[in-house]
Amino acid sequence: MTTTGPAEAPPPEPGQKHFDATIARDQRIEPRDWMPDGYRATLIRQIAQHAHSEIIGMQPEGEWITRAPSLRRKAVLLAKVQDEAGHGLYLYSAAETLGADRADLTERLIEGRQKYSSIFNYPTPTFADVGVIGWFVDGAAICNQVPLCRSSYGPYARAMVRVCKEESFHQRQGYELLMTMMRGTEAQRRMVQDAVDRWWWPSLMMFGPPDDASPNSARSMSWKIKRHSNDELRRRFVDMTVPQAAALGVTLPDPELRWNEERGHHDFGTPDWDELARVIKGDGPCNTERIRRRRAAHEEGAWVREAATAHAAKQAARDQEGAAA
Ligand SMILES: [Fe+2]
Numbered sequence: 001m002t003t004t005g006p007a008e009a010p011p012p013e014p015g016q017k018h019f020d021a022t023i024a025r026d027q028r029i030e031p032r033d034w035m036p037d038g039y040r041a042t043l044i045r046q047i048a049q050h051a052h053s054e055i056i057g058m059q060p061e062g063e064w065i066t067r068a069p070s071l072r073r074k075a076v077l078l079a080k081v082q083d084e085a086g087h088g089l090y091l092y093s094a095a096e097t098l099g100a101d102r103a104d105l106t107e108r109l110i111e112g113r114q115k116y117s118s119i120f121n122y123p124t125p126t127f128a129d130v131g132v133i134g135w136f137v138d139g140a141a142i143c144n145q146v147p148l149c150r151s152s153y154g155p156y157a158r159a160m161v162r163v164c165k166e167e168s169f170h171q172r173q174g175y176e177l178l179m180t181m182m183r184g185t186e187a188q189r190r191m192v193q194d195a196v197d198r199w200w201w202p203s204l205m206m207f208g209p210p211d212d213a214s215p216n217s218a219r220s221m222s223w224k225i226k227r228h229s230n231d232e233l234r235r236r237f238v239d240m241t242v243p244q245a246a247a248l249g250v251t252l253p254d255p256e257l258r259w260n261e262e263r264g265h266h267d268f269g270t271p272d273w274d275e276l277a278r279v280i281k282g283d284g285p286c287n288t289e290r291i292r293r294r295r296a297a298h299e300e301g302a303w304v305r306e307a308a309t310a311h312a313a314k315q316a317a318r319d320q321e322g323a324a325a
């Protein structure tokens with residue numbers, strides 16, 4: 001029989017020490033560095049969710065590419081939607097540096113085991129929706145993603161630098177589109193206001209639940225993956241958007257929205273958190289359709305993946321033959 005003394009905490013691993021010191025110094029963790037399992041798992045989940053959002057996010061606006069009202073609008077929209085595909089690809093690559101498998105992440109998405117942003121489950125019935133998505137949704141993405149350029153995980157932070165530059169083009173194209181419509185006919189102005197009314201609250205929900213209902217946020221902030229809380233980012237978005245709405249000549253659909261001199265921020269109403277919970281659970285207006293289309297695209301693209309794999313194998317065999325000769 002062995003005798004054991006009082007339980008002692010094991011000494012911290014050298015890897016843990018290096019990790020803690022790197023985070024404390026505000027430096028970057030790189031793929032080859034030791035990292036806690038929870039840090040790795042949190043990042044894989046967050047980056048995968050982000051990648052899925054970029055790819056699913058192509059759908060609501062993509063529907064308007066064939067119906068854009070002019071060649072110029074079509075070219076701009078096409079470029080924007082292609083950018084979102086690129087964002088998805090950088091992000092899947094960043095997840096791969098953590099040991100995730102891209103095919104597995106895609107499976108998880110189409111089987112409903114991994115989430116994407118709630119915002120992409122809302123419909124785009126008019127062309128004004130394209131403008132409002134650029135203004136609100138890409139605007140909210142900028143608020144969320146600019147601080148991620150300083151995220152503690154190197155590959156994620158670096159991907160965000162380029163992504164943010166492109167998001168800023170997306171926001172401008174949306175705002176410019178709306179400006180043009182607001183200078184048009186009364187019907188066009190009504191169309192813009194209607195899209196603003198429909199997208200405002202779902203856009204505020206993009207920042208996630210309120211801080212007191214967001215239990216994982218504190219840990220992500222202590223690891224410096226996340227730099228600001230959901231409520232803080234939401235407040236920034238409101239402060240940024242209110243003057244833009246005034247310049248555009250639209251009304252944001254919130255009777256409680258007003259400038260608070262004392263706080264130096266806007267006061268605003270509470271989003272419908274039950275709606276957010278429903279949409280996240282799969283009960284939004286377009287959840288089923290988004291996943292159905294993503295699944296169909298994946299299945300229809302199987303031959304491309306097979307052909308690319310066969311080509312790569314042939315190429316590798318040829319290279320080997322060349323090296324042996
Ligand atoms: Fe994007």
Ligand SMILES: [Fe+2]
Binds near residue numbers: 084166167
């Ligand atoms: Fe974007």
